[in-house]
Amino acid sequence: MKPYTFLFIIALFCHMNFVNAQETRPLPFADISTYPDSFSPGTVAARMVESLGFRYRYATQGLQDENMDFKASDDARSIGKTLLHIYDLSIVIHNAVLETPYTKLAETSPMEAREESLHLLKAVYDRLVSMDDAEIAAVKVRGEHPLWILINGPLADALWHSGQVATLRRAAGNPxxxxxNVFLGKYSGEVKE
Structure with missing residues (x-):
């Protein structure tokens, strides 16, 4: 075997492992029953994002392709379009809190957008939980609006739409x-990605 062939095989193997690792990274927010010991602006904001992640994860777990086009009426947003909207909101939340802006994926399915949204929210949670008061005060939504707008704007909107997904999927026959248990932040069923 030529040395270049051997190197090519090793490189291909490493690439395949990298791609497989990217595809199988576990989804966050499976359980949020633990929480920080202290209250701070950062930990409270982080808990709000964590709660969104938990609710969204389970509102969308087990959705099927056939559920994506379901909508309550002709002029309403479908489940799939709602997942894509939550992805957009997750990007706004992410870009307000993290210094490195996230660039939206050009083409993505609703379930890919779901996974990406959960990982974006986890990055936001990780950053918020470690921020001090001055860093929290410096958070700007779209470069000009304070953290308060992040809370009543995209964060509350994403929570709202997570509830819509839960309702729509029940109406579609896939509850x-x-x-x-959203009260305790626990899930006692089979965790699926």
Missing amino acids: MPKGV
Whole structure:
């Protein structure tokens, strides 16, 4: 075997492992029953994002391709379009809190957008939980609006739409998985990605 062939095989193997690792990274927010010991602006904001992540994860777990076009009426947004909208809101939340802006994927399915949204929200959570008061005060939405707008704007909107997804999927005949306890932030069912 020529040395170049051997190097090519190793490079291909490494690339395949990298791609496989990217595809199988576990989704965050499976359980949020633990929380910080202290209150600060950062930990409270982080908990709000964590709560969104938990609710969104289980509102969308187990959705099928056939559910994506379901909508309550002709002029309403479908489940799939709602997931894509939550992805857009997650990008706004992410870009307000993290210094490195996220660039939206050009083409993505609703379930790919779901996964990407959850990972974006996890990055936001990780950053917020470690921010001090001055860093929290410096958060700007779209470069000009304070953290308050992040809370009542994209964060509350994403929570609202997560509830819509839960309602729509029930109406479509595919209710949320049993075992989700939003009060305690626990899930007692089978965790699926």
